[in-house]
Amino acid sequence: MNRKDPTIDLPQKGVAEMLGKEAALFVPSGTMGDQLCPLTLTRPGDEVIAHEDAHVLHYGAGSVAALSGLLLRPVPGALGGIARVISALGEPVATGWKAA
Known part of the structure; x- marks a missing residue:
């Protein structure tokens, strides 16, 4: 089903243009966004590093x-401290894909 709804399409288009992206997706709650973001970038069993x-x-x-079947790993430190995140990565326990 492909219905067009200007009350959704217009804000999505505006946000995409504002961010310089091809498209944007409206989600009705932050909780839904919290679920969609990791789902688009991971596979079940992956680990997600978070402050x-x-x-x-x-x-x-x-x-x-x-x-999502993901494990969240908390990393201590100052917000935005990428060095601590990198040091916390270590070796993956298991992976379903290989980097190109």
């Missing part, structure tokens, strides 16, 4: 694990 104070760890970790 220890990340919203998804405190308010959505169980749902991410249950619905």
